[in-house]
Amino acid sequence: MVKPDPEYVQKRIVCSDVERARESLLNPKIIEQKKEERTIDELAKPLIEVSLKEGIETVWDRYEKQQPECKFCAEGLSCSRCAMGPCRIIPEHGRVRGVCGADADLIVARNLLDTIATGAAAHSDHGREIIETLHKTAIGEAQGYTITDGVKLRRIAEEFGFETERLTDEELARDVALALLEEYGTTKNYVQFSRRAPEKTQKIWNATGITPRSVDREIVEAMHRVHMGVGADYANILLHGLRTSLGDGWGGSMMATDISDVLFKTPEINESTVNLGVVKKDHVNIALHGHNPVLSEMVVRA
Numbered sequence: 567m568v569k570p571d572p573e574y575v576q577k578r579i580v581c582s583d584v585e586r587a588r589e590s591l592l593n594p595k596i597i598e599q600k601k602e603e604r605t606i607d608e609l610a611k612p613l614i615e616v617s618l619k620e621g622i623e624t625v626w627d628r629y630e631k632q633q634p635e636c637k638f639c640a641e642g643l644s645c646s647r648c649a650m651g652p653c654r655i656i657p658e659h660g661r662v663r664g665v666c667g668a669d670a671d672l673i674v675a676r677n678l679l680d681t682i683a684t685g686a687a688a689h690s691d692h693g694r695e696i697i698e699t700l701h702k703t704a705i706g707e708a709q710g711y712t713i714t715d716g717v718k719l720r721r722i723a724e725e726f727g728f729e730t731e732r733l734t735d736e737e738l739a740r741d742v743a744l745a746l747l748e749e750y751g752t753t754k755n756y757v758q759f760s761r762r763a764p765e766k767t768q769k770i771w772n773a774t775g776i777t778p779r780s781v782d783r784e785i786v787e788a789m790h791r792v793h794m795g796v797g798a799d800y801a802n803i804l805l806h807g808l809r810t811s812l813g814d815g816w817g818g819s820m821m822a823t824d825i826s827d828v829l830f831k832t833p834e835i836n837e838s839t840v841n842l843g844v845v846k847k848d849h850v851n852i853a854l855h856g857h858n859p860v861l862s863e864m865v866v867r868a
Protein backbone atom coordinates (compact mmCIF):
# COMPACT_ATOMS: atom_id res chain seq x y z
CA MET A 567 0.00 0.00 0.00
CA VAL A 568 1.47 3.38 -1.02
CA LYS A 569 2.12 5.75 1.86
CA PRO A 570 0.51 9.14 1.29
CA ASP A 571 2.54 12.28 1.03
CA PRO A 572 2.78 13.46 4.68
CA GLU A 573 2.40 17.09 3.73
CA TYR A 574 -0.80 16.34 1.91
CA VAL A 575 -2.23 14.54 4.93
CA GLN A 576 -1.36 17.39 7.25
CA LYS A 577 -3.03 19.97 5.06
CA ARG A 578 -6.09 18.00 4.25
CA ILE A 579 -7.79 16.79 7.39
CA VAL A 580 -11.14 15.37 6.36
CA CYS A 581 -13.83 14.82 8.93
CA SER A 582 -16.59 13.15 7.00
CA ASP A 583 -17.29 11.44 3.73
CA VAL A 584 -19.45 14.34 2.63
CA GLU A 585 -16.65 16.82 3.18
CA ARG A 586 -14.16 14.56 1.51
CA ALA A 587 -16.40 14.03 -1.50
CA ARG A 588 -16.93 17.75 -1.86
CA GLU A 589 -13.22 18.33 -1.69
CA SER A 590 -12.40 15.50 -4.07
CA LEU A 591 -14.73 16.93 -6.67
CA LEU A 592 -12.76 20.11 -6.51
CA ASN A 593 -9.54 18.20 -7.11
CA PRO A 594 -9.84 15.91 -10.11
CA LYS A 595 -6.06 15.65 -10.24
CA ILE A 596 -6.01 14.19 -6.73
CA ILE A 597 -8.61 11.62 -7.73
CA GLU A 598 -6.51 10.66 -10.74
CA GLN A 599 -3.34 10.46 -8.65
CA LYS A 600 -4.96 8.38 -5.91
CA LYS A 601 -6.56 6.02 -8.39
CA GLU A 602 -3.11 5.20 -9.72
CA GLU A 603 -1.54 4.98 -6.26
CA ARG A 604 -4.19 2.71 -4.83
CA THR A 605 -4.24 -0.11 -7.37
CA ILE A 606 -2.58 -1.52 -10.45
CA ASP A 607 -5.79 -3.38 -11.29
CA GLU A 608 -7.41 -1.66 -14.27
CA LEU A 609 -10.81 -3.12 -13.32
CA ALA A 610 -10.66 -1.69 -9.82
CA LYS A 611 -9.67 1.82 -10.93
CA PRO A 612 -13.15 2.94 -12.04
CA LEU A 613 -14.60 1.80 -8.71
CA ILE A 614 -11.93 3.65 -6.77
CA GLU A 615 -12.70 6.72 -8.82
CA VAL A 616 -16.41 6.48 -7.99
CA SER A 617 -15.67 5.98 -4.29
CA LEU A 618 -13.48 9.08 -4.27
CA LYS A 619 -16.00 11.19 -6.14
CA GLU A 620 -18.94 10.11 -4.02
CA GLY A 621 -17.17 10.12 -0.67
CA ILE A 622 -17.55 6.38 -0.06
CA GLU A 623 -15.00 5.50 2.57
CA THR A 624 -12.67 2.60 1.74
CA VAL A 625 -9.75 0.86 3.39
CA TRP A 626 -7.34 3.28 1.71
CA ASP A 627 -9.08 6.30 3.25
CA ARG A 628 -9.01 4.76 6.69
CA TYR A 629 -5.34 3.88 6.24
CA GLU A 630 -4.49 7.44 5.29
CA LYS A 631 -6.43 8.83 8.21
CA GLN A 632 -4.41 6.61 10.53
CA GLN A 633 -1.10 8.16 9.43
CA PRO A 634 1.36 8.66 10.96
CA GLU A 635 1.26 5.24 12.61
CA CYS A 636 2.29 4.86 16.23
CA LYS A 637 5.94 3.90 15.85
CA PHE A 638 6.01 1.99 19.16
CA CYS A 639 3.07 -0.17 18.13
CA ALA A 640 4.54 -0.67 14.65
CA GLU A 641 7.80 -1.91 16.20
CA GLY A 642 6.02 -4.08 18.76
CA LEU A 643 7.47 -1.97 21.59
CA SER A 644 4.23 -1.04 23.29
CA CYS A 645 2.29 -3.18 25.73
CA SER A 646 -1.16 -2.82 27.23
CA ARG A 647 -1.36 -6.30 28.65
CA CYS A 648 -2.18 -5.28 32.19
CA ALA A 649 -3.64 -2.40 34.16
CA MET A 650 -0.20 -1.15 35.26
CA GLY A 651 0.42 -0.08 31.64
CA PRO A 652 0.25 0.81 28.88
CA CYS A 653 4.04 0.83 28.66
CA ARG A 654 6.37 1.80 25.84
CA ILE A 655 10.06 1.12 25.45
CA ILE A 656 11.95 4.35 24.66
CA PRO A 657 15.65 3.75 25.44
CA GLU A 658 16.60 7.36 24.69
CA HIS A 659 14.30 8.41 27.56
CA GLY A 660 15.60 5.70 29.84
CA ARG A 661 12.44 3.62 29.49
CA VAL A 662 14.01 0.24 28.88
CA ARG A 663 11.49 -1.88 30.81
CA GLY A 664 7.76 -1.85 31.36
CA VAL A 665 6.42 -1.42 34.89
CA CYS A 666 6.48 -5.22 35.36
CA GLY A 667 10.12 -5.43 34.27
CA ALA A 668 9.53 -6.72 30.74
CA ASP A 669 12.25 -5.52 28.38
CA ALA A 670 12.01 -4.82 24.64
CA ASP A 671 12.80 -8.43 23.62
CA LEU A 672 10.12 -9.84 25.89
CA ILE A 673 7.49 -7.31 24.89
CA VAL A 674 8.10 -7.91 21.18
CA ALA A 675 8.08 -11.70 21.65
CA ARG A 676 4.86 -11.59 23.71
CA ASN A 677 3.17 -9.39 21.13
CA LEU A 678 4.20 -11.79 18.37
CA LEU A 679 2.96 -14.83 20.31
CA ASP A 680 -0.32 -13.03 20.96
CA THR A 681 -0.70 -12.44 17.20
CA ILE A 682 0.16 -16.07 16.43
CA ALA A 683 -2.36 -17.34 18.98
CA THR A 684 -5.08 -15.09 17.56
CA GLY A 685 -4.46 -16.38 14.04
CA ALA A 686 -4.24 -20.00 15.19
CA ALA A 687 -7.50 -19.64 17.13
CA ALA A 688 -9.28 -18.10 14.15
CA HIS A 689 -8.20 -20.80 11.70
CA SER A 690 -8.64 -23.69 14.07
CA ASP A 691 -12.05 -22.63 15.26
CA HIS A 692 -13.09 -22.38 11.64
CA GLY A 693 -12.01 -26.04 11.42
CA ARG A 694 -14.10 -26.93 14.45
CA GLU A 695 -17.17 -25.42 12.81
CA ILE A 696 -16.63 -27.47 9.64
CA ILE A 697 -16.14 -30.65 11.65
CA GLU A 698 -19.32 -29.95 13.63
CA THR A 699 -21.09 -29.57 10.30
CA LEU A 700 -19.74 -32.97 9.22
CA HIS A 701 -21.01 -34.48 12.44
CA LYS A 702 -24.46 -32.95 12.00
CA THR A 703 -24.49 -34.14 8.39
CA ALA A 704 -23.64 -37.66 9.54
CA ILE A 705 -26.45 -37.81 12.09
CA GLY A 706 -29.00 -36.20 9.79
CA GLU A 707 -29.20 -32.82 11.49
CA ALA A 708 -27.72 -30.64 8.72
CA GLN A 709 -30.30 -30.26 6.02
CA GLY A 710 -28.85 -29.82 2.54
CA TYR A 711 -25.29 -30.90 3.42
CA THR A 712 -23.93 -34.14 1.99
CA ILE A 713 -20.73 -36.14 2.03
CA THR A 714 -19.23 -35.39 -1.35
CA ASP A 715 -15.81 -37.03 -1.15
CA GLY A 716 -16.28 -40.41 0.51
CA VAL A 717 -12.86 -41.60 -0.67
CA LYS A 718 -11.12 -38.86 1.24
CA LEU A 719 -13.31 -39.53 4.27
CA ARG A 720 -12.19 -43.17 4.26
CA ARG A 721 -8.56 -42.15 3.93
CA ILE A 722 -8.86 -39.95 7.02
CA ALA A 723 -10.68 -42.72 8.90
CA GLU A 724 -7.78 -45.08 8.16
CA GLU A 725 -5.33 -42.57 9.66
CA PHE A 726 -7.24 -42.94 12.91
CA GLY A 727 -7.17 -46.72 12.58
CA PHE A 728 -10.91 -47.09 12.00
CA GLU A 729 -12.37 -50.12 10.32
CA THR A 730 -13.82 -48.68 7.11
CA GLU A 731 -15.12 -51.74 5.24
CA ARG A 732 -18.49 -52.32 6.88
CA LEU A 733 -19.55 -48.76 7.63
CA THR A 734 -21.57 -46.38 5.45
CA ASP A 735 -20.18 -42.93 4.67
CA GLU A 736 -22.51 -41.43 7.27
CA GLU A 737 -21.49 -43.87 10.00
CA LEU A 738 -17.86 -43.28 9.22
CA ALA A 739 -18.34 -39.51 9.08
CA ARG A 740 -19.86 -39.57 12.56
CA ASP A 741 -16.85 -41.45 13.99
CA VAL A 742 -14.33 -39.33 12.10
CA ALA A 743 -16.00 -36.09 13.17
CA LEU A 744 -15.92 -37.12 16.83
CA ALA A 745 -12.26 -38.17 16.55
CA LEU A 746 -11.35 -34.85 14.94
CA LEU A 747 -13.23 -32.82 17.56
CA GLU A 748 -11.24 -34.75 20.14
CA GLU A 749 -8.03 -33.46 18.55
CA TYR A 750 -8.76 -30.00 19.91
CA GLY A 751 -8.18 -31.17 23.46
CA THR A 752 -6.50 -34.52 22.99
CA THR A 753 -4.44 -35.88 25.86
CA LYS A 754 -2.35 -38.20 23.69
CA ASN A 755 0.16 -35.32 23.39
CA TYR A 756 0.28 -34.97 19.61
CA VAL A 757 -2.21 -34.08 16.91
CA GLN A 758 -2.94 -36.96 14.58
CA PHE A 759 -2.18 -35.20 11.31
CA SER A 760 1.27 -34.14 12.55
CA ARG A 761 2.16 -37.78 11.81
CA ARG A 762 1.84 -36.88 8.15
CA ALA A 763 5.01 -34.77 8.38
CA PRO A 764 8.30 -36.36 7.23
CA GLU A 765 9.95 -38.35 9.99
CA LYS A 766 13.01 -36.11 9.91
CA THR A 767 10.80 -33.07 10.53
CA GLN A 768 9.00 -34.78 13.40
CA LYS A 769 12.36 -35.59 15.00
CA ILE A 770 13.34 -31.91 14.86
CA TRP A 771 10.02 -30.92 16.47
CA ASN A 772 10.52 -33.47 19.24
CA ALA A 773 14.12 -32.43 19.84
CA THR A 774 13.15 -28.77 20.14
CA GLY A 775 10.02 -29.49 22.17
CA ILE A 776 7.62 -27.93 19.69
CA THR A 777 5.50 -30.93 18.71
CA PRO A 778 1.94 -29.63 19.15
CA ARG A 779 0.14 -31.50 21.93
CA SER A 780 -3.38 -30.50 20.92
CA VAL A 781 -4.94 -27.61 19.07
CA ASP A 782 -6.61 -25.75 21.92
CA ARG A 783 -3.91 -26.48 24.48
CA GLU A 784 -1.22 -24.57 22.57
CA ILE A 785 -3.48 -21.56 22.07
CA VAL A 786 -4.53 -21.47 25.71
CA GLU A 787 -0.94 -21.85 26.85
CA ALA A 788 0.09 -19.03 24.51
CA MET A 789 -2.46 -16.72 26.11
CA HIS A 790 -1.25 -17.84 29.53
CA ARG A 791 2.39 -17.18 28.71
CA VAL A 792 1.88 -13.69 27.31
CA HIS A 793 0.19 -12.54 30.49
CA MET A 794 2.03 -10.15 32.78
CA GLY A 795 4.51 -11.92 35.05
CA VAL A 796 4.32 -15.33 33.33
CA GLY A 797 6.70 -15.79 30.38
CA ALA A 798 10.04 -14.12 31.10
CA ASP A 799 12.32 -15.61 28.44
CA TYR A 800 11.75 -14.27 24.96
CA ALA A 801 13.34 -17.31 23.26
CA ASN A 802 11.00 -19.62 25.14
CA ILE A 803 8.04 -17.47 24.18
CA LEU A 804 9.05 -17.61 20.51
CA LEU A 805 9.45 -21.40 20.65
CA HIS A 806 5.92 -21.65 21.92
CA GLY A 807 4.88 -19.49 18.97
CA LEU A 808 6.23 -22.23 16.70
CA ARG A 809 4.38 -24.94 18.64
CA THR A 810 1.13 -22.95 18.50
CA SER A 811 1.56 -22.45 14.75
CA LEU A 812 2.17 -26.16 14.22
CA GLY A 813 -0.92 -27.01 16.26
CA ASP A 814 -2.89 -24.88 13.85
CA GLY A 815 -1.13 -25.86 10.64
CA TRP A 816 -1.08 -29.62 11.29
CA GLY A 817 -4.22 -29.55 13.41
CA GLY A 818 -7.06 -27.06 13.10
CA SER A 819 -6.29 -25.71 9.63
CA MET A 820 -5.49 -29.10 8.15
CA MET A 821 -8.68 -30.58 9.55
CA ALA A 822 -10.63 -27.61 8.15
CA THR A 823 -9.18 -28.19 4.68
CA ASP A 824 -9.69 -31.96 4.67
CA ILE A 825 -13.25 -31.86 5.96
CA SER A 826 -14.16 -29.01 3.59
CA ASP A 827 -13.08 -31.38 0.83
CA VAL A 828 -15.16 -34.22 2.28
CA LEU A 829 -18.24 -32.00 2.46
CA PHE A 830 -17.85 -29.76 -0.56
CA LYS A 831 -15.63 -31.76 -2.94
CA THR A 832 -11.88 -31.82 -3.27
CA PRO A 833 -10.93 -28.97 -5.62
CA GLU A 834 -9.76 -29.69 -9.14
CA ILE A 835 -7.99 -27.45 -11.61
CA ASN A 836 -10.51 -25.69 -13.84
CA GLU A 837 -11.02 -22.49 -15.78
CA SER A 838 -12.91 -19.68 -14.14
CA THR A 839 -13.67 -15.98 -14.33
CA VAL A 840 -12.29 -13.85 -11.54
CA ASN A 841 -12.15 -10.29 -10.28
CA LEU A 842 -14.72 -7.57 -10.87
CA GLY A 843 -15.19 -8.94 -14.39
CA VAL A 844 -17.68 -11.46 -12.94
CA VAL A 845 -20.16 -8.70 -12.10
CA LYS A 846 -23.04 -8.64 -14.58
CA LYS A 847 -25.00 -5.47 -15.25
CA ASP A 848 -28.35 -7.16 -15.85
CA HIS A 849 -28.15 -9.60 -12.92
CA VAL A 850 -28.55 -9.41 -9.19
CA ASN A 851 -24.92 -9.93 -8.12
CA ILE A 852 -24.34 -11.63 -4.77
CA ALA A 853 -20.81 -11.38 -3.39
CA LEU A 854 -19.89 -14.30 -1.14
CA HIS A 855 -17.00 -14.47 1.26
CA GLY A 856 -15.84 -18.00 0.74
CA HIS A 857 -13.15 -18.34 3.39
CA ASN A 858 -15.41 -20.48 5.53
CA PRO A 859 -17.45 -22.45 3.01
CA VAL A 860 -20.12 -23.67 5.45
CA LEU A 861 -22.54 -20.93 4.39
CA SER A 862 -21.19 -19.71 1.04
CA GLU A 863 -21.07 -23.16 -0.58
CA MET A 864 -24.70 -23.72 0.35
CA VAL A 865 -25.73 -20.37 -1.11
CA VAL A 866 -23.96 -21.34 -4.35
CA ARG A 867 -25.65 -24.77 -4.36
CA ALA A 868 -29.05 -23.17 -3.82
Ligand code: SF4
Nearest residue numbers: 645648651653664666
Ligand atom coordinates in the same frame (compact mmCIF):
# COMPACT_ATOMS: atom_id res chain seq x y z
S1 SF4 B 1 2.50 -6.33 31.25
FE1 SF4 B 1 4.28 -5.12 31.90
S2 SF4 B 1 4.87 -3.99 30.07
FE2 SF4 B 1 2.78 -4.72 29.73
S3 SF4 B 1 1.41 -3.10 30.39
FE3 SF4 B 1 1.70 -4.45 32.15
S4 SF4 B 1 3.40 -3.57 33.24
FE4 SF4 B 1 3.46 -2.66 31.22
